[in-house]
Amino acid sequence: MQKIIEIKNVTYNYKDYTDNGTEIATDRGVNNIDLDVYEGEFLALVGHNGSGKSTLAKLFNGLIKPQSGSVRVYGLNPEIDEQLYKIRSKVGMVFQNPDNQMVASIVEDDVAFGPENLGIETKELRNRVDNALKSVNMYEYADKTPTRLSGGQKQRIAIAGALAIEPLVLVLDEATSMLDPIGRSEVMETVLKLNKEGITVIAITHFMDEAVKADRVVVLNEGKIALEGAPKEVFSQGRLLHQMGLDVPRSVSLSTQLSERGFNVEPFTTDIKLLGDKLCQLLSKI
Amino acid sequence: MSIIVKDLSYTYNPKSPYQTQALKNVSLTIEEGQFVGLCGHTGSGKTTFVQHLNALIITQEGYLSVNGLDLTVKNKKLRREMLKKLRGKVGMVFQYPEYQLFANTVYEDIAFGPKNMKLTKEEIDVRVKEAIISVGLDFDYVNQKSPFELSGGEKRRVALAGVLAMRPSVLVLDEPTAGLDPRGKREILDLIVNLKKQSGLTVIMISHDMDEVYEYTDRTIVFNNGTVEYDMRTYELFQKADLTKLGLEIPQMAVLNNILKNGGVFLTGENHTVKQMLSALVQYKADKLRKQQND
Numbered sequence: 001m002q003k004i005i006e007i008k009n010v011t012y013n014y015k016d017y018t019d020n021g022t023e024i025a026t027d028r029g030v031n032n033i034d035l036d037v038y039e040g041e042f043l044a045l046v047g048h049n050g051s052g053k054s055t056l057a058k059l060f061n062g063l064i065k066p067q068s069g070s071v072r073v074y075g076l077n078p079e080i081d082e083q084l085y086k087i088r089s090k091v092g093m094v095f096q097n098p099d100n101q102m103v104a105s106i107v108e109d110d111v112a113f114g115p116e117n118l119g120i121e122t123k124e125l126r127n128r129v130d131n132a133l134k135s136v137n138m139y140e141y142a143d144k145t146p147t148r149l150s151g152g153q154k155q156r157i158a159i160a161g162a163l164a165i166e167p168l169v170l171v172l173d174e175a176t177s178m179l180d181p182i183g184r185s186e187v188m189e190t191v192l193k194l195n196k197e198g199i200t201v202i203a204i205t206h207f208m209d210e211a212v213k214a215d216r217v218v219v220l221n222e223g224k225i226a227l228e229g230a231p232k233e234v235f236s237q238g239r240l241l242h243q244m245g246l247d248v249p250r251s252v253s254l255s256t257q258l259s260e261r262g263f264n265v266e267p268f269t270t271d272i273k274l275l276g277d278k279l280c281q282l283l284s285k286i
Numbered sequence: 287m288s289i290i291v292k293d294l295s296y297t298y299n300p301k302s303p304y305q306t307q308a309l310k311n312v313s314l315t316i317e318e319g320q321f322v323g324l325c326g327h328t329g330s331g332k333t334t335f336v337q338h339l340n341a342l343i344i345t346q347e348g349y350l351s352v353n354g355l356d357l358t359v360k361n362k363k364l365r366r367e368m369l370k371k372l373r374g375k376v377g378m379v380f381q382y383p384e385y386q387l388f389a390n391t392v393y394e395d396i397a398f399g400p401k402n403m404k405l406t407k408e409e410i411d412v413r414v415k416e417a418i419i420s421v422g423l424d425f426d427y428v429n430q431k432s433p434f435e436l437s438g439g440e441k442r443r444v445a446l447a448g449v450l451a452m453r454p455s456v457l458v459l460d461e462p463t464a465g466l467d468p469r470g471k472r473e474i475l476d477l478i479v480n481l482k483k484q485s486g487l488t489v490i491m492i493s494h495d496m497d498e499v500y501e502y503t504d505r506t507i508v509f510n511n512g513t514v515e516y517d518m519r520t521y522e523l524f525q526k527a528d529l530t531k532l533g534l535e536i537p538q539m540a541v542l543n544n545i546l547k548n549g550g551v552f553l554t555g556e557n558h559t560v561k562q563m564l565s566a567l568v569q570y571k572a573d574k575l576r577k578q579q580n581d
Contacts, residue, residue, distance in 0.1 A: 048467040049438040096465070150328055177465050180328045180494045182533040206467050245469030250497065250538040254560050261568055272538045273545060279567065280549025286574045 004169065004200060005037035005060060010069035012055055029055045031223040032069070037169070037202060042195045044211035044231075045204045047220030048245035053204045056220065057173045060202060061091035074168070089118060092162030096174040098154035107149075107157055108133070108142040114165040132160040135197075136190050152183025156190055169200040177206060188213070208235070208249045212270050219244065232268045251275055289316040289339065289456065289488070294348035296334055308334040310512040311348070316490065318455070321482060323499035323520060324492045326509030327533040332492050335509065336458045339490070340376035341369055352376060353455060374403055377454030381461050383445035387433040392418070392444050395433050399452045417447035420484075422477055439470040443477075450481070456488045457481070463498065475502050500524055500537035501558050508532060521556045539563050 013029040030052040037043055037060075047053045058064045059071050062078030074090055076083040092114075095101055104110040111129045120128065133139040136156040146154055155175055162170060172191065176184040188210060195201045203210065211217050217234040219227040221244045227234050235241070238248045238256060248256070255269035264282060269275040296309040309331050316322055324332045337343040338350055341357055350357045355372050359365050380386065389395035396417055400410045418425045421443040428436070433444050442462075449457070459478070463471040479502065482489050493499050499506055499520065506523045508516040516527050523529075524540035539558055546553060553566040 049470060174465070180533070181496075181535050182327055206465070208468070245467050247468035250560050251542075254542075254563060257560075257564050258567060261564075263567070263571070272541050276542045276545030276549070279542075280546060280551055283546075283551050283567075283571060283574065284549065286571065286578060 001038040001040065003036045004039045004074055005035075006070075006072045007033055007035040007056075007059065008070045009034060010059060010066040010071060012059065012064055012067050027223060029223055030059075030220075033223075033225060035218065035225065037200065040195075040198060040200055041216060042192075042201045042203070042214045044214035044217045045202065045220065046206070046208070046211050046217060046246060051220040051244075052223040053220050054173055057093070057171050057202070057204055060169070060171050061093055062087050063093075089165050090167055091169045091171060092165055092167035093171045093173065094155065094158045094162055094175045096177055098151050098158060098178065101158045101161070102146045102154065105145055107138070107144050107146055110146055110157060111160045111164050114161055118165060128164045128166065132163040135163060135194065136160045150183060151179045152186040155179060155183065155187050159187070159190060163194070167199070169202065170194065172201070172203045174204055174206065176210065208247055212249055212252070219246065236268060288318055288353070290349070290351045291315070292349040294335075294338065294345065294350055296338070296343065296346050308512050312512075312514055314507065314514060314517055316488060318488050319482070319486050320505055321479070321489045321503045322491070323503035323506040324490060324509065325494070325496070325499060325506060325534055326515070330509040331512040332509045333460065336378070336460065336490060336492065339456065339458055340378055341372055342378070374452040375454055376456045376458060377449035377452055379446055379449050379457070379459045379462060381464060384438065384441035387441060387445060390432060391430050392433050392436075393429040395444060396448045396451050399448055403452065413451045413453070417451040420450055420481060421447045422473070423447070439466055439473065442466070442470075442474065446474075454487070456490065459489065459491045461492055461494065463493070463495065471498070478502075496524070496535045497537045497539070500540055508534070521558070
């Protein structure tokens, strides 16, 4: 698979200020990170609050620039202005709070905001907005006002807004954390569908059951990458994840511990129903 | 003392094109010391309901009393007296409460409520200290800090401390764990359980996370279209009711428990957590093996 984002030895730290305004360096942010993102993958970024996930996300589309090290997105350098704009049109972002991302009073105007700013012609603009709304299943809401939509619907509009710039990569920074279960599954289904259609997805999440659905999981801890691999590999490190303030999905945790205690079950079972059926089989045989 | 609700109804924007009925004839009683989960999808009426409990919303129809105070009283003078007594009793922790922090120091922020209750300086000091300690923060470390220097989880604790400093007897939490990482979630919930144990607090928690509701609450009330669809002991609810049609997930341990029961595996206890389920399964297997040997 082709590398599309290369992050090499990148450090980005936030600054603190004393009462008289002098800067103090901190180690909050990310420190000497190396990470490659591959075309078409679904990458989940997990880590405790303050582990550096969002900082990393902002590096993907040049919202912040590395203080040291280098970032390349499709070979483009975000530190050069002309290239930065090209990066922005390739990497779309969706943030946590649906209410903070609406800029217009009509859904279709909101979706059109991005491409309009890129100077896209009216006819093409119409096409892009329609297509983007169709792909998140919100086409019939084109002339509605965003304020009267549910959280899940608003987030899908925000995704449509990102899609209208026809990005190759979609970065979701805790895009489901303020939604109810219906909204969450609406957004997750939309994202999985887009990923199947070829868009690379980078999802930052606190929901381990979302991370389990990814192709690859990267765990950040104190600004560094602590673990990386397929969900199965990462979530088999229950104790380590616990130490880093994270959790393992309940079904995975139970199946792993049962297998350690001599139960003949698959240690990494993500589906609780499968685990239940297996246990019934096992225990009725005794 | 308890919360008594009878035929409570509420309509937003009455007599306008945007008229929507948020609550329809809600009746229930919440006893002191219960840990109640409030569930239901967005727009089901749960937030409107809890906003009634400390008179943030003025009752339109029906009866509501909290700890013996009648919240529906209309007489202006009596109403003012009622509100005065009520405010400190029902503590409300809203969604993302850290966005409501405003003071220069953690101390001032937490002292804001008690100050408005016109308590003495000494009493305020006692309460602020007590509140900071009860949310598991180090008083000397945080009290003179700006709340904005703290981490997300710490900020949320400060916000919670601000409410606890009023010494409420009912604590209402609107999605207290939203946006926190798994450890932060566990810490906040364990903290609430401890507070409840120590002070006999009644806790009402709105949550979308059914696993969380299943692990921590005694009783669950499910709202749907402004009415109470289910109101049962948490364990019973997730064993019996069909909640998926209301857009609610079934907790993982409840799903497993049901499959096991249908498959003839009857474990000891209710086993709401992974830990409990694990030891019940280990126990079940050992018992069965022992029995086999004896036969």
